[in-house]
Amino acid sequence: MIEKLIMYLQYPFVRYALIVGVLIALCSSLLGVTLVLKRFSFIGDGLSHVAFGAMALAAVLNITNDMLLILPVTIAGAVILLRTGQNAKIKGDAAVAMVSVASLAFGYLIMNVFSTSSNLSGDVCSTLFGSTSILTLTKKEVLICMILSVLVVVFFVLFYNKIFAVTFDENFSKATGVRTEAYNLMIAVVIAVIIVLAMNLVGSLLISALVIFPALSAMRLFKNFKSVTICSAILSVVCALVGIAVSIVAGTPVGSTIVGIDTLAFGMCWLLGTIRGGIVK
């Protein structure tokens, strides 16, 4: 089996897939803790549907570099969703549900009406579940992905303490003069970038799994913010690597395999946490 893996590693597209997979897994896990704790788990899901709508639009308009359309639209979506989350008129979760379902429907509709492709359901399926798109990345796409991931990681490290303060107690931070709105906005933009990146890896329906599973698993095991963050990053990267390897060897779809491994890891962490919680008190 290992020989088979090594053989596959000779191919550049497999190496690209691994690099991109690791980077995306790393980025998506970083803000997971914040999203889970701020009760924003669902925003990832909502945004991925927005990204799907944008992708459909880009396909129909025949834009060659679809990132140029998807990224700004998703960022705008993130900003709007975070804003409405603070507004009492339409509650956050309802707003997310509304926007996400609407853009999903819109995306499928325009794909259906204007599509030039002969294999429509195949296209839709691969954007939703990311089936094989990660194995067909071009060098340019890999480069864009690397640059964006580095930006996300740098942002996270530089603003780590501020993200902590704003997540733990927004009112306190605001009252003591921290510019919470600006940071919330930044977090929203970064989430949007991560979602768009992660679409390549697992497809738009499974992105939330990539964002919340590592965070939730790490929270079973560790009890301070720094360890939880580091642990979820490591878990996420390991799961992505294992998932990609399994999917290559066993020929399963990449996205769902990674999410499957993530689920497994969560189960193990939960078990470990429960056992340890019984012993250490």
Place this chain on the structure above:
Amino acid sequence: MALITVRDLSLGYENRIIIEKLNFTVNAGDYLCIMGENGSGKSTLIKTLLNLKSPLAGEILIGEGLMKNEIGYLPQQTVVQRDFPASVKEIVVSGCQSQCGLRPFYNKKEREIAQKNMERMGILKLQNRCYRELSGGQQQRVLLARALCATRKILLLDEPVSGLDPKVTAEMYSLIAGLNDEGITVIMISHDLSAALQYADHILHIGASVFFGTRKEYIKSEAGKSFLLQQKAGGNI
């Protein structure tokens, strides 16, 4: 000029006014207790003082060189905090965030301030423990230490003893009184009249009848008398 001067302040939501034409002043070193029934707008008032909400009318003047990032605030606990994986140390030092500006990491001085305030609150031994596993009283001490990291001048406390048992409540009150003796101005929301009468030197009562003055004046006033009677009849709420 006083530390905080409130002039003709009106508070409320879009079409419902809760408080109208409120006037009071807070001087450096004061211990002001804000009393009132549920829904009388105590928390709204604190939020307005902290600039988290904007008033419907009137103004809040801040004097004596008090900067916005020099206000310490002890909020009521939120749901998010109940399962937040954070160590005591991480939370306390986050009180220094306002002094950081755009600097990404805490410097040595800020870490020392955090250590000093943990010591002051008697939670130095707990510094690596997880916040959500602490008792209610310990959690309040952590949040108080964080508030002290943000200020050396003024503390705003929103019901600091709610949910604590009588012994821990008494400890908390004496802790706050100690801080006031050190020269920190305290503004506290409370339901607890006996504590207010014991510790505060000024009382602001809002609700159906509004009163502002010293503790002695309050006991003689109409608002004070009726509230006293109410609390005696209903026990401590």
